[in-house]
Amino acid sequence: MKKENIYSSLDILCKEAIIKAGKISINLQKKLDIKYKSENQPVTNADIEINEFLKKYFKELTPQYGWLSEESIDDNSRNKLDSFWCLDPIDGTRSYIYGKPEFTISLALITNDRPVLGFIYNPTTEEFFFAKHKHGSFCNEKQIFVNKKTDIDNSSIAASSSEIKRLEKHSFFKMKKIKKMGSIAYKIALVAKGEIDIAISFTKKNDWDLAAADLILTEAGGEIKSISKGKIIYNTKNLMIDSVIASNNALVEKLKEKIE
Numbered sequence: 001m002k003k004e005n006i007y008s009s010l011d012i013l014c015k016e017a018i019i020k021a022g023k024i025s026i027n028l029q030k031k032l033d034i035k036y037k038s039e040n041q042p043v044t045n046a047d048i049e050i051n052e053f054l055k056k057y058f059k060e061l062t063p064q065y066g067w068l069s070e071e072s073i074d075d076n077s078r079n080k081l082d083s084f085w086c087l088d089p090i091d092g093t094r095s096y097i098y099g100k101p102e103f104t105i106s107l108a109l110i111t112n113d114r115p116v117l118g119f120i121y122n123p124t125t126e127e128f129f130f131a132k133h134k135h136g137s138f139c140n141e142k143q144i145f146v147n148k149k150t151d152i153d154n155s156s157i158a159a160s161s162s163e164i165k166r167l168e169k170h171s172f173f174k175m176k177k178i179k180k181m182g183s184i185a186y187k188i189a190l191v192a193k194g195e196i197d198i199a200i201s202f203t204k205k206n207d208w209d210l211a212a213a214d215l216i217l218t219e220a221g222g223e224i225k226s227i228s229k230g231k232i233i234y235n236t237k238n239l240m241i242d243s244v245i246a247s248n249n250a251l252v253e254k255l256k257e258k259i260e
Contacts, residue, residue, distance in 0.1 A: 006130070006141055014107070014119055015128065017057045021050045021105050022123030025090060034097060042093050047071050050089035050105065058085050065109065070208045078235055083111040086234075088208040092183030101125055106185040108211035113235045118215035120189045129189045129216050137192055137219035144193045146222035150250045155197035158187040166202050172258055188213035188246045192220035198255065199246040202227070207239045213246070223252045227259055
């Protein structure tokens with residue numbers, strides 16, 4: 001599929017900005033300033049610099065859209081305007097700090113509480129994931145699709161290292177091929193790409209963690225749900241999602257039944 005059939009002019013400008021943000025992350029990786037928002041939440045100068053760069057860029061490019069980011073104070077523009085950008089400047093900050101090639105920049109445009117554009121970029125591997133509502137999902141301009149496995153026993157699973165023990169409490173996970181990976185957005189993007197069968201997290205997430213990945217996975221033929229609540233709804237009052245299962249439709253339903 002030719003480039004012009006994938007991207008509109010807005011999409012191209014978004015992609016260019018995100019790739020520039022990726023260069024910021026690479027340039028700052030050897031001169032990090034690390035602070036902690038809480039005991040388990042590191043934030044780096046790269047998180048802040050990318051956030052400020054993209055916020056300024058999109059405010060100028062699309063003043064008609066609101067803004068929400070992990071590293072910005074919520075100005076409530078997400079509720080005042082019809083659409084808003086939703087950004088995680090670096091998803092997988094710990095992976096970024098430790099030099100693992102698993103962190104991403106994740107950006108979605110949300111309209112009517114659902115993502116309509118989704119971008120995920122891994123600056124280390126240079127994988128650029130993109131999806132537009134009802135237009136398919138792509139990685140580096142090649143259309144991608146989820147795997148069609150229906151057997152949990154033969155499925156590969158991606159989870160963060162902090163959740164491996166939680167997975168092992170469920171007997172049906174013990175013998176599985178489990179890949180430790182930090183960024184939830186990247187895990188779900190790899191499910192969309194067909195490189196991993198299941199991405200799972202039992203810990204709470206925010207809109208900026210999942211919105212872009214949700215669209216990329218859905219447009220690739222997959223499904224994402226909360227373990228306990230089912231359908232994920234964005235732009236709620238607290239911006240929280242309690243847990244995540246992402247895979248093809250058959251595996252999502254089987255896993256929900258087993259875990260519940």
